[in-house]
Amino acid sequence: MRIAVLSQGPELYSTRRLVEAATARGHEVRVINPLECYMNINMRASSIHIAGEELPPFDAVIPRIGASITFYGCSVLRQFEMMDVYTLNGSVAVTRSRDKLRSMQLMSRRGIGLPITGFANKPSDIPDLIDMVGGAPLVIKLLEGTQGIGVVLAETRKAAESVIEAFMGLKANIMVQEYIREANGADIRCFVLGNKVVAAMKRQAAPGEFRSNLHRGGTASLVKLTPEERSVAIRAAKTMGLSVAGVDLLRSNHGPLIMEVNSSPGLEGIEGATGKDVAGSIIAYIEKSVLKRPKLSGPQG
Ligand code: ADP
DSSP states (O other): OEEEEEESOTTSHHHHHHHHHHHHTTOEEEEEOGGGEEEEOOSSOOEEEETTEEOOOOSEEEEEOOGGGHHHHHHHHHHHHHTTOEESSOHHHHHHHTOHHHHHHHHHHTTOOOOOEEOOSOGGGHHHHHHHTTSSSEEEEETTOOTTTTEEEEOSHHHHHHHHHHHHHTTOOEEEEEOOGGGTTEEEEEEEETTEEEEEEEEEOOTTOOOOOGGGTOEEEEOOOOHHHHHHHHHHHHHHTOSEEEEEEEEETTEEEEEEEESSOOSHHHHHHHOOOHHHHHHHHHHHHHHTOOOOOSOOO
């Protein structure tokens, strides 16, 4: 097959591993920077160009679109869909997954366990918002944050009020969430591929830190999932419409709570912690999916 990896960083671990795994399985791979693509939206012959050259046909596209270029990156991905190319994650699902609040609303409708979460616009609603999520301590999150940046633990009601007011003053979109203390600064990353969790790791925050992101000094280790955790992670990815997803959950006193579903989960942490060839599994999954895929025409929405 001819496979394109849509990524801005050919040198990034995840991109390199996908190229390596695809090449090892006999495929031809090209890394394409979505920002270098320009497109012809045309009734008969849609096409994608880079520096004066029209891209050759591809059988499959693996989107690895950074959060900061979601809009343009997803337009390029949609263009591949219009050209009837199989995309590992679709443009609609990737766009949807980038909005944390929208993702949580979709999951709650499907009965998936989530931390109690509130969202408001007016400063005068702050006291009620804090009560709604059970009072302090609570977690305040910027809707567009990644890698733990923009996630704040407010220990007291006063602190919560000031931080929420400050974010609102900056016109930042935030959500307010109950603090799951019993998670003890740890979360679980489930790497979902189709109907399976192919790898899972526990991330533990650095001492004195509640955010377990590896970018914030967290450490990763192998973890055994409960059947409930496994099934809720798969359901979360399905609800979002993602074939590949990094589903983050917290272990609470009343079962697993989904925190986030990531549509471009990194491979370095999970392959390092589990020793599994996740990149190889992704390519094998694409091979199967392309074979049994019905021919569609046009974008998926
Ligand atoms: P990001 O998308 O920026 O990584 P997250 O929502 O995943 O933001 O939060 C970062 C980290 O903070 C999580 O991995 C988790 O360890 C911790 N955390 C987030 N929300 C909560 C919460 N409600 N209760 C306890 N810990 C939390």
